[in-house]
Each structure stands twice: as C-alpha cells, then as structure tokens.
Amino acid sequence: MNDRLTTREAAELLGVKPSTVYAYVSRGQLSSRRDPVGRGSTFDAAEVAALARRNRREAAAPSGELSVRTALTLIEPDRYWFRGVDAVELAGRYAYEEVAEWLWTGRLPHGARFTAPPELLAAARRAVAALPEHSGPVDRLRVAAAAAAVADPLRYDLSEEAVLGSARSLIPTLVGALPPVHGPGTGGRPEGDGGSVDGPATGDGPDTGGGDTGGGPDTGGGDTGGGAGPLAGQLWPRLTARPADPAAVAVLDLALGLLVDHDLAASTLAVRVAASARAHPYAAVSAGLGALEGPLHGAAGRLAHRMLQEVLEQGGAAPVVADHLRAGRRVPGLGHRLYAGEDPRATALFARLAELEAAAPALAAARDVVAVTARQGRGLHANVDLALAVLTVSCGMPAEAGETVFAVARTAGWIAHALEEYGERPLRMRPSGQYTGPRPPQPMP
Structure with a gap:
C-alpha cells in the first residue's frame, strides 16, 4: 500500500462516497494534504486503514445490540x-x-x-x-x-x-x-x-x-x-x-x-x-x-419528594409505603439496575446532608422508607432520587426542583457525549426496524 491515497482510493477502502471522505476530514477523523501534481487531496494510508477497521468493528456488532465506545464514564457494581x-x-x-x-x-x-x-x-x-x-x-x-x-x-x-x-x-x-x-x-x-x-x-x-x-x-x-x-x-x-x-x-x-x-x-x-x-x-x-421529562428518568425525583413530604406529615414511612404498594405503584427513590447496593451518589449526598441540621427530619424520613421496605424483604436500596428529595424537601424547594438540578447538571455530560459522537461516523445509530405489518402487496385503500 502506498503511503498516500487519492480521494477515490480512500473512499473505496472505507466503502463510502468521496463526499463522505471529506466529511471525515471536516470532523477531524482524517487528515488530508493537497496533491502537488493534481487538483485533489491525498490521505495517509495508515490513517485511512485504521478508520476502516473501526467502522468494520461497529458494523460487526451483534444484531440488535447498540454498542457505543466512550471514554467518559465507567459504572461498576458499587461505584462509578x-x-x-x-x-x-x-x-x-x-x-x-x-x-x-x-x-x-x-x-x-x-x-x-x-x-x-x-x-x-x-x-x-x-x-x-x-x-x-x-x-x-x-x-x-x-x-x-x-x-x-x-x-x-x-x-x-x-x-x-x-x-x-x-x-x-x-x-x-x-x-x-x-x-x-x-x-x-x-x-x-x-x-x-x-x-x-x-x-x-x-x-x-x-x-x-x-x-x-x-x-x-x-x-x-x-x-x-x-x-x-x-x-x-x-x-x-x-x-x-x-x-x-x-x-x-x-x-x-x-x-x-x-x-x-x-x-x-x-x-x-x-x-x-x-x-x-x-x-x-x-x-x-x-x-x-x-x-x-419521562417519569422513569429525570422526573423520578419529583415523586420521591412528594413521598417524603407524606412521610413527614404522617409521622412514619409505613402507611405511605403501604399506600404505594396497595395502589400497585413502585416506591420512588429505591433501587437502581446498575448498582448492587446503595447508589454511590445517594451515599455521598446522605453523608453531606447529615451535616445540615435542617436536613435531619427529611433524612430520617428517607432512612425510614428504606427500613420499611427492607422489612418487606424487597431488597431495594436508596438511589440518587431519594437523596435529591432529602435536599429539596429540607431546603424548602418545590417538588420539581430535583428535576431542575438533574437537567442542569446532566447538560455537561450531554455535551461531552455529543463531542464524542461528532468524532464518530455520522448516522451510525440507525437500527433496522423489524416489520410486523401485513405482507405486501395489499389492496389500495
């Protein structure tokens, strides 16, 4: 392989159109040099080959599984x-x-x-x-x-x-x-x-x-x-x-x-x-x-806030937890699919909240919720939504304040992920739908 490739040769190796090769250049995934003889650009052969291997690895990912390389956050069973x-x-x-x-x-x-x-x-x-x-x-x-x-x-x-x-x-x-x-x-x-x-x-x-x-x-x-x-x-x-x-x-x-x-x-x-x-x-x-904005994501803190307020009003977690279970609702602020024990974010916030005198009642209410559900053998630990609820309740914030904190904080992470994605092949997150409708041809309606 020559040290330098023409645009056409690079496109053939990558399996893309020549215009896409220049798109890679504009995103910083490839470097180019003007051909001193011709009117086009040339590309480093090793750099093009490395990008082609990376694109093939993505294409070879198991069917139905979206795998995204990221250098940002690693989550383990007890920490991140x-x-x-x-x-x-x-x-x-x-x-x-x-x-x-x-x-x-x-x-x-x-x-x-x-x-x-x-x-x-x-x-x-x-x-x-x-x-x-x-x-x-x-x-x-x-x-x-x-x-x-x-x-x-x-x-x-x-x-x-x-x-x-x-x-x-x-x-x-x-x-x-x-x-x-x-x-x-x-x-x-x-x-x-x-x-x-x-x-x-x-x-x-x-x-x-x-x-x-x-x-x-x-x-x-x-x-x-x-x-x-x-x-x-x-x-x-x-x-x-x-x-x-x-x-x-x-x-x-x-x-x-x-x-x-x-x-x-x-x-x-x-x-x-x-x-x-x-x-x-x-x-x-x-x-x-x-x-x-879905209730299973950022809005979960609002539900935990209202639950803690009910616990404080009723003087204990048992009747509030019972009401949730009787209505077929999950108890908010408990459990996380990625952590075996307590969410480490909750642990850190609880420790700092314990130093605030004003947070003592809400913190005790949260601990009571965890204890009551543990007696039921449910094995669920506090997550960050419950800890955020302690903060919002104890500081006189409205129920939606936890959602605001979550959104503002996570904006930085979203930008970090967007930056990573700008450096990847465009439109790579395009899964194929599994069509389950009537087989064509069907009569025209």
Whole structure:
C-alpha cells in the first residue's frame, strides 16, 4: 500500500462516497494534504486503514445490540468513574464547573467559572417569560435552549473549541433563564417577568473551597444573573426562596457534580442519536431534555419528594409505603439496575446532608422508607432520587426542583457525549426496524 491515497482510493477502502471522505476530514477523523501534481487531496494510508477497521468493528456488532465506545464514564457494581477518576471523590473535592471541564477535556482548571453571554441570556429569558405560569422546569429549560441557539450564530460549528465555548455559555444561560423563587407572599412559586438581568441576591457566604478542601463553591456573592459566580450559587435562588446557606449550597454543588454524567442513560442516548445526525450542541441538549421529562428518568425525583413530604406529615414511612404498594405503584427513590447496593451518589449526598441540621427530619424520613421496605424483604436500596428529595424537601424547594438540578447538571455530560459522537461516523445509530405489518402487496385503500 502506498503511503498516500487519492480521494477515490480512500473512499473505496472505507466503502463510502468521496463526499463522505471529506466529511471525515471536516470532523477531524482524517487528515488530508493537497496533491502537488493534481487538483485533489491525498490521505495517509495508515490513517485511512485504521478508520476502516473501526467502522468494520461497529458494523460487526451483534444484531440488535447498540454498542457505543466512550471514554467518559465507567459504572461498576458499587461505584462509578469519570475518565478513570472516582466520580464521588471528584465531585466531593471540586466544584461542578471543574468536574464538567474534567469530563470535557481531561483537564482540571482550578476555579473554572461559566458565564452567560448577555445576548443569549436576554433571548432565553424573553422566551421563558412568554410561557404559561404553570410551565414546568424542563419546559422552561427546553425553551431557553432553543432561544439561546437562535441567538448564537456559531452554533453550527462542531469543532471541539466551538462546542465547548457553546457549553460554557449554555449552562449558565439555562440557569439564568429560570425565574427566581420569591418568598412566602407568593407561595414560594417561581415568578418574575424573565426579562431582568439580575435576580435577587443569594447572600454573601464565605468561600468553602472549590478545590482540594472538598467544601464546594461559595454561595455566589449575590450574582444570580448568569454572571461569573459559582453555578450552584446562581442556581440556588431559582430553586428556593430561603437565603443561601453556604453549607446547603455546597451540598447542591455536590449534587450537580455527582449528576454530571452516568453513561448511556436514556437522555444521553437521545443526545448521541441527535449528535450522530450532526445536530448542533443546543439541539442535542434539547433532545436530552425531551427524554429527561419521562417519569422513569429525570422526573423520578419529583415523586420521591412528594413521598417524603407524606412521610413527614404522617409521622412514619409505613402507611405511605403501604399506600404505594396497595395502589400497585413502585416506591420512588429505591433501587437502581446498575448498582448492587446503595447508589454511590445517594451515599455521598446522605453523608453531606447529615451535616445540615435542617436536613435531619427529611433524612430520617428517607432512612425510614428504606427500613420499611427492607422489612418487606424487597431488597431495594436508596438511589440518587431519594437523596435529591432529602435536599429539596429540607431546603424548602418545590417538588420539581430535583428535576431542575438533574437537567442542569446532566447538560455537561450531554455535551461531552455529543463531542464524542461528532468524532464518530455520522448516522451510525440507525437500527433496522423489524416489520410486523401485513405482507405486501395489499389492496389500495
């Protein structure tokens, strides 16, 4: 084999059209050089052969099984890892933005902060303000993502640098587009015209450390308008009317870091399918938000929140668990198909919540739910939805707050998976349907 191949030779070896060869070049999967003699390009033969082998491995995957290579998250029966680093330790030691940067780049810039560009934030807030008052958090986030996309003329640039720039802008834009929660006079419901650039102050808390001290970020120092403060501090007043207690904001930051990614969950797979079709990162995130809204995925925290409230109102978990089982409903916040014991994300959050005096009643209620179901021999352990419910109940947040935390946190993971997918063969996630309808030809209706 010659060291250099023509476009036609490369296309034949790859089994694709010549135009697809240039698509590989534009995505960085192949490098090319102008032919000094002819008018076309030449390609490194070894590089083309390696890409052909990779494409053949994908095509040879067992029928009906979708196998996706990823260097991001590894899940084991009792723990999970981000790029080979223990995810619980990482999230406990570094702020959410730093964990996101590690997942995206494999580097850990200390003190990383995300800032919403004014034009994106203004567009997102105007769009969210036009929604009906009863709109849910994922409704608002989907609309904010679409509006931010329209305001970003560079959204179609799928280079790594451009996608990461979009991610660092989109995440604080999503947070800043959410209306702040007002005090008891408004029933704690999200309100506001959505057009203000600055929300209410979160309060000034001391920096508890976003680095090696393991304390998480400061409370944001009053910056809630998509500014350069820590994202947990920006998100806090969008979840609760209570003043931002530094320890509680640190738990929120831990939750964000723990939820950054979890391999190929349903929403993440939706993101990769969109990215496989070369949807821009805003559209890929929108695909994830659509899948997230199902009651078996992101909305599960809302059910766990309401269950904990019932337990607290009734003074014990037994009658509440009995009601769920009598109605044929699963007890929310329990069990995870990927972990043999307690979800490690729940374990980490429970440990930090135990340090908050205000969380003691909700934490005891959660432990009571686990104990009651264990007595029934059901063998189910707490998952992250139950731990999120303890956080949202104890901090005076509404039932849908856990869903908001989940969606904001996971946006970073979705971007990481989209970046990986942009580097793969396009439209590779195209399963074949098994037709079960009447055999043709049938009479014309």
